[in-house]
Amino acid sequence: MPPMAPLNWGLLPPSFLLPSSTRSLLPLIPLSAAPSHTTVRTIKSVNTPRPDRFAHHPKKPALNSTSRAALARKAPTTPLRTGxxxxxxxxxxxxxxxxxRRTACTVLQLDRNEVVAHKTRDKNGYWAVQVGAGHKSIDNTTKPMLGHFAVAGVEPKRWVMEFKVKGKEGLGVGVGEHVGASWFSVGQWVDVKGISRGMGFEGGMKRHGFSGQPASHGQSLMHRGMGSAGGSQGSGSRVLPGKRMAGNMGNESVTVKNLKVLQVDEANGIVVVNGCVPGPKNQIIKVQDAMGKPWPAGPMKLADISPAVAAETAEAATTPA
Structure with missing residues (x-):
């Protein structure tokens, strides 16, 4: 059904529709008497508009949905440099x-970290540094990845991961450059991310810490059972979504925040952090500046740490074995 045309209640009809006696009086009508606007028939709401549920504050406008606005919102929690x-x-x-005082710590070893590629805002939509580590045989590397490594001028890497950075200044390390343990300094805070140990299929007691069933009074082969999984008519005669039950435990991404760097050994590529790190031994770990602490005054490019590395290398060479 087409919309109704607005009704012009305050306007005079055309002159040819008026009688001749009234038509002669038109020059005498002042122009100010004619309405200055057209009245449109509509419905006026007496209720105040509800705040936008997509706004982070009721008195502020809704969040912008553009990619530029998304990067601006994530800027305070995006590291300044690569991990x-x-x-x-x-x-x-x-x-x-x-x-x-004795402090438990974890030993992390860096293995031939080299920058493979840069991700830019114009080409990829965000800023990031792609880092490769380890060594991989050419026979076990696909041809697309061989071409990718050839463009960067690095050998085939076993692990290739990205580290998002805040802006263009985070791309200070050039493609093909080697980054060692001196990238981190003693006393700074880092976040580590890895895949936790896989436990396989586990029950509710081990997976979620359930207390189990009573050990006596008629319990038969149900001491470690989970118990009831849901109510009857009160919950719709179903198992509610998100119910904690037995299932696969572990083998998932885990991030441990705010670990302090205790020691750094550039010659052997060793970084020692306090506390525990997810995953078994030889598990690959992503190490990056902590987001919950002030950004360290660390180097943004290799030229900032090259004098210290050169001095340490020279001292190691002159020290007798």
């Missing part, structure tokens, strides 16, 4: 020489 890939070698302990 590195490391392997978990195991756990040990470090003693403070002054207080004698």
């Amino acid at each position: 590195l890939l490391a392997q978990k070698r195991g756990m040990t302990a470090v003693f403070d020489p002054e207080t004698g």
